[in-house]
Amino acid sequence: MSFNSPRVLWQFLRRELIGLAGLCFPPVCPLCRQSLPTSATFCASCLDTIVPVASPCCPRCDLPFAAMDGGDHLCQSCLQDPPPFLWAKSAGLYDETLRRAVQQFKYRGGFNLDRPLAALMKEALHGPLGDFCPDLLVPVPLYVTRLRQRSYNQALLLARALGRCWQLPVSSRLLLRTRSTPPQIGLKAAQRRRNLRGAFALRRPLRGERVLLIDDVMTTGATARECSRTLLDGGAGEVAVAVLARARLHG
Ligand SMILES: [Zn+2]
Ligand SMILES: [Zn+2]
Known part of the structure; x- marks a missing residue:
């Protein structure tokens, strides 16, 4: 070797x-x-408390709805301003257990969570991925100063673990964050999108590849939208999004 x-x-x-x-x-x-x-x-009691996004939800951005009745339908955001990605899919709600897992994974040196968390994503993506057949996986990048602080990019670790499972290439340096963006917490979706406009760029053009964008958490979807737009403007054929956890926007 x-x-x-x-x-x-x-x-x-x-x-x-x-x-x-x-x-x-x-x-x-x-x-x-x-x-x-x-x-x-994970142990059975931790797995039991990871809650998948269930119907009714938005089939485009995986947003769960507060009302428990009715079927899946597009959320207001996807209706008014359709996202550039085809669909987004998560392994579960950004609640108790997955929230704790993400905090440990991102901030407490829990990089050994990459494979177990990627295994949850792989299971959730089993259906949608079969139709999409991505050519490559692209993690949402961190800005260079944030990467230095944290020493690793959690989205890249997930992308690598998924790439190994699916035997797909991971382009870790294709998409880059060109500037530091202010924290998104507390901002509304429109403000988040303004915050991120032009914050990403491609190092090289694409030639019609189908890209699966990988991130840890999706909240309003502003980051996934901006990254997808950058990839499509740079020549990607189609973009879909896989995240570990989907945050609720209500209560
Ligand atoms: Zn456990
Ligand atoms: Zn939606």
Whole structure:
């Protein structure tokens, strides 16, 4: 086996060390530390509290509706201003367990959550992905200063884990964030979109590829819209979006 870069060597060593640790210590749930059967990603009680987005929801942006009755229909935002992506799909609601998982994954050095969380996304995407057949996976990028603070991009870790599952290429440097954007918390959808306008660029043009954009959380969808627009303007044929968690916009 040859290692053509320190990163590849490190990934190999990390995997081997994790395998060795698995022999010495029984596997535990990465969220609650309960012991786990070897093949499980999370324990049954954590999995039970991950709530998938269920009908009625918006088939375009995966937004769950507050009312429990009625069928799926386009949300107000997708009706008034259709998003540039074909569809968005999440592994579950950005509630209790997935919120805790995302916080641990992003801010508490929980990069070992990449594969279990990607496994949840893979399961949720089983249906829609079959029809879409992406040519490549593109993670939502972080601005360079944010990347330095955090030392890794959680969307890239998810994209890599999914790329390994599906044997698809991941373009980690294709899409870049050209400027730092103010925090989006507390802003309405229209303000978020204004905030992000022109914040992304492509390093090279595309030639009609079908792109699956990967991110951890979707709230108003402003980031997914802006990234998708940048990819389509740069020559992508179609864009769909896969996120780990979908935030509710109501109560
Ligand atoms: Zn657990
Ligand atoms: Zn929608």
